[in-house]
Amino acid sequence: xxxxxxxxxxxxxxxxxxxxxxxxxxxxxxxxxxxxxxxxxxxxxxxxxxxxxxxxxxxxxxxxxxxxxxxxxxxxxxxxxxxxxxxxxxxxxxxxxxxxxxxxxxxxxxxxxxxxxxxxxxxxxxxxxxxxxxxxxxxxxxxxxxxxxxxxxxxxxxxxxxxxxxxxxxxxxxxxxxxxxxxxxxxxxxxxxxxxxxxxxxxxxxxxxxxxxxxxxxxxxxxxxxxxxxxxxxxxxxxxxxxxxxxxxxxxxxxxxxxxxxxxxxxxxxxxxxxxxxxxxxxxxxxxxxxxxxxxxxxxxxxxxxxxxxxxxxxxxxxxxxxxxxxxxxxxxxxxxxxxxxxxxxxxxxxxxxxxxxxxxxxxxxxxxxx
Amino acid sequence: xxxxxxxxxxxxxxxxxxxxxxxxxxxxxxxxxxxxxxxxxxxxxxxxxxxxxxxxxxxxxxxxxxxxxxxxxxxxxxxxxxxxxxxxxxxxxxxxxxxxxxxxxxxxxxxxxxxxxxxxxxxxxxxxxxxxxxxxxxxxxxxxxxxxxxxxxxxxxxxxxxxxxxxxxxxxxxxxxxxxxxxxxxxxxxxxxxxxxxxxxxxxxxxxxxxxxxxxxxxxxxxxxxxxxxxxxxxxxxxxxxxxxxxxxxxxxxxxxxxxxxxxxxxxxxxxxxxxxxxxxxxxxxxxxxxxxxxxxxxxxxxxxxxxxxxxxxxxxxxxx
Numbered sequence: 001x002x003x004x005x006x007x008x009x010x011x012x013x014x015x016x017x018x019x020x021x022x023x024x025x026x027x028x029x030x031x032x033x034x035x036x037x038x039x040x041x042x043x044x045x046x047x048x049x050x051x052x053x054x055x056x057x058x059x060x061x062x063x064x065x066x067x068x069x070x071x072x073x074x075x076x077x078x079x080x081x082x083x084x085x086x087x088x089x090x091x092x093x094x095x096x097x098x099x100x101x102x103x104x105x106x107x108x109x110x111x112x113x114x115x116x117x118x119x120x121x122x123x124x125x126x127x128x129x130x131x132x133x134x135x136x137x138x139x140x141x142x143x144x145x146x147x148x149x150x151x152x153x154x155x156x157x158x159x160x161x162x163x164x165x166x167x168x169x170x171x172x173x174x175x176x177x178x179x180x181x182x183x184x185x186x187x188x189x190x191x192x193x194x195x196x197x198x199x200x201x202x203x204x205x206x207x208x209x210x211x212x213x214x215x216x217x218x219x220x221x222x223x224x225x226x227x228x229x230x231x232x233x234x235x236x237x238x239x240x241x242x243x244x245x246x247x248x249x250x251x252x253x254x255x256x257x258x259x260x261x262x263x264x265x266x267x268x269x270x271x272x273x274x275x276x277x278x279x280x281x282x283x284x285x286x287x288x289x290x291x292x293x294x295x296x297x298x299x300x301x302x303x304x305x306x307x308x309x310x311x312x313x314x315x316x317x318x319x320x321x322x323x324x325x326x327x328x329x330x331x332x333x334x335x336x337x338x339x340x341x342x343x344x345x346x347x348x349x350x351x352x353x354x355x356x357x358x359x360x361x362x363x364x365x366x367x368x369x370x371x
Numbered sequence: 372x373x374x375x376x377x378x379x380x381x382x383x384x385x386x387x388x389x390x391x392x393x394x395x396x397x398x399x400x401x402x403x404x405x406x407x408x409x410x411x412x413x414x415x416x417x418x419x420x421x422x423x424x425x426x427x428x429x430x431x432x433x434x435x436x437x438x439x440x441x442x443x444x445x446x447x448x449x450x451x452x453x454x455x456x457x458x459x460x461x462x463x464x465x466x467x468x469x470x471x472x473x474x475x476x477x478x479x480x481x482x483x484x485x486x487x488x489x490x491x492x493x494x495x496x497x498x499x500x501x502x503x504x505x506x507x508x509x510x511x512x513x514x515x516x517x518x519x520x521x522x523x524x525x526x527x528x529x530x531x532x533x534x535x536x537x538x539x540x541x542x543x544x545x546x547x548x549x550x551x552x553x554x555x556x557x558x559x560x561x562x563x564x565x566x567x568x569x570x571x572x573x574x575x576x577x578x579x580x581x582x583x584x585x586x587x588x589x590x591x592x593x594x595x596x597x598x599x600x601x602x603x604x605x606x607x608x609x610x611x612x613x614x615x616x617x618x619x620x621x622x623x624x625x626x627x628x629x630x631x632x633x634x635x636x637x638x639x640x641x642x643x644x645x646x647x648x649x650x651x652x653x654x655x656x657x658x659x660x661x662x663x664x665x666x667x668x669x670x671x672x673x674x675x676x677x678x679x680x681x682x683x684x685x686x687x688x689x690x691x692x
Contacts, residue, residue: 057511057515057516058507058511058516058612058613059516060516060517060518062516063515063516063517191664191665217658217661219658219664220664224613224616224617225607225609226603226606226607226614226616226617227617229416229606229607230416230654230655231658233412233415233416233655234412234654234655234658234659235658236408236412237403237404237406237408237409237412237655237658237659238401238403238658238659238661240403255518255607255608255609256607259530259606259607259608260412262527262530262531263412263415263530263531263538263606264408265531277518279518279520279609
């Protein structure tokens with residue numbers, strides 16, 4: 001028994017010592033490129049390693065983002081595998097740790113595109129990248145007080161999408177299809193998500209111009225098809241024939257709504273959605289949906305990697321660009337019955353070949369912050 | 372003796388009383404709640420959840436837990452959609468072959484789950500949770516994150532064709548509920564679940580092959596998850612890697628609310644039915660009476676606690692872990 005305890009204590013001591021040594025080595029690895037990288041930041045990098053840091057592989061959206069990133073690295077004459085995927089699985093800690101590991105492995109010779117998973121995480125990520133002398137472009141998540149121009153050249157750009165305006169447009173299309181009167185229900189995303197808030201606000205903006213349209217109810221369906229179906233069924237019990245139109249926060253919810261209505265034998269309800277997924281575009285063509293909105297994740301994924309890469313190799317100097325080239329909105333394309341076929345041919349049947357040096361062509365103006 | 376009996380009777384029927392009370396409550400606040408069409412809506416939403424709850428009931432009766440349902444449903448749903456399309460994509464043609472194949476697949480996943488749990492001596496909680504992740508991962512691998520549509524009109528008839536006001540899928544679920552009831556009461560396996568859950572050492576000492584009962588139980592649960600997966604696809608016309616999401620919470624909550632004791636040996640498939648209906652009625656009723664969405668989650672949690680307090684006999688339990 002005593003030898004067991006002795007062994008145990010010995011093992012624990014050794015492992016603690018190893019742990020301390022490993023920690024010191026790890027910190028050194030992060031700090032070293034930072035010291036060297038300071039000088040290197042002013043000179044351009046040569047052949048930087050390219051990475052995309054994002055949430056997961058289980059959604060059409062992120063798959064499309066990464067396909068865009070791969071299209072960009074292929075345009076450089078590299079294989080798809082030259083784009084390193086840093087998958088954070090929804091963990092902010094993993095997002096930051098992966099990026100630090102990638103910086104350390106490549107001595108700061110990196111061009112990174114990133115969605116920081118949550119807004120506060122963008123700052124430590126950008127600071128780590130700057131300290132290592134690498135270059136980064138971000139999308140979606142950052143706090144309002146974090147700006148690329150405060151970090152010299154290393155924080156190349158930030159892109160996000162404003163959903164309020166497009167959601168208002170889909171609402172107008174919906175109301176016109178309803179003949180300008182009757183009740184409408186909104187099935188939203190996860191209540192605290194920014195896009196969910198903006199998409200509901202868009203609907204409310206449109207309501208101001210349609211006094212005879214009544215918003216009967218707006219409840220979250222958590223971006224989910226099955227919740228969308230169950231919520232729509234409950235709405236039918238509560239409001240019955242008063243529902244003359246349905247405004248959905250994304251395509252997935254709309255699929256559920258259509259199925260809930262199908263179960264009741266209702267085929268001709270006006271419905272609008274958001275995201276422009278291939279299935280939804282097909283439904284617009286078939287007349288099951290009135291409209292959806294495409295945010296071109298393929299272009300967003302490619303151009304974010306391209307911006308970081310070209311800033312890194314010195315094709316352009318971010319600090320000499322105007323602010324609308326550092327913080328800008330991504331494209332939103334409204335897809336309706338009359339242009340769905342053309343849209344499908346152009347964007348979905350064959351992915352367009354983009355000029356990855358036309359950094360700001362399809363973008364949508366400088367990001368505006370609400371006071 | 373009579374007092375003791377009446378208390379037991381009361382506890383036995385408490386879940387059903389809770390369900391009736393909820394129906395009366397929601398009807399009083401909004402009479403449209405009490406209509407055939409609304410009951411059909413609740414039934415459609417509850418049918419897949421019922422199959423999951425029935426499957427996990429067998430496991431919980433054994434005193435184990437199974438958390439693999441989300442991964443198993445995602446994988447079997449995606450497999451069903453692919454196999455269905457492979458065989459012509461029509462129930463009228465050879466597409467029906469997908470159904471037995473997927474039931475076998477569900478059983479195989481459950482079997483593997485049980486073997487990992489029993490042979491590697493990993494607690495069922497951990498073994499099944501891990502197996503669930505494997506299932507979700509496999510579903511992502513198969514679909515690459517995309518949605519697989521199943522739009523065959525004959526198959527979708529499970530949702531669109533009604534008989535006495537209820538879609539066919541509700542009758543399918545009812546049929547398999549009876550199958551589960553038959554297994555529970557009229558087979559040796561069913562009785563053995565209770566023997567293991569009531570006192571595993573005693574069952575073992577009496578010569579029962581506990582290992583085999585456990586593994587068979589997990590395989591059986593897997594088959595029921597596969598039935599649930601097919602009903603989900605029938606309900607929403609598509610399969611994807613997140614098809615199984617949320618079924619863990621719904622099924623375990625339902626089973627416990629329905630009066631199946633988590634410590635094993637008590638309850639059965641009827642409890643699962645009542646539990647699923649309680650959760651379904653609460654979900655539907657909160658929207659129907661117009662409860663603001665930000666209080667719905669809180670109310671659901673409170674009602675679950677109340678239902679468990681009323682419907683389980685905790686007096687005989689020496690400790691709760």
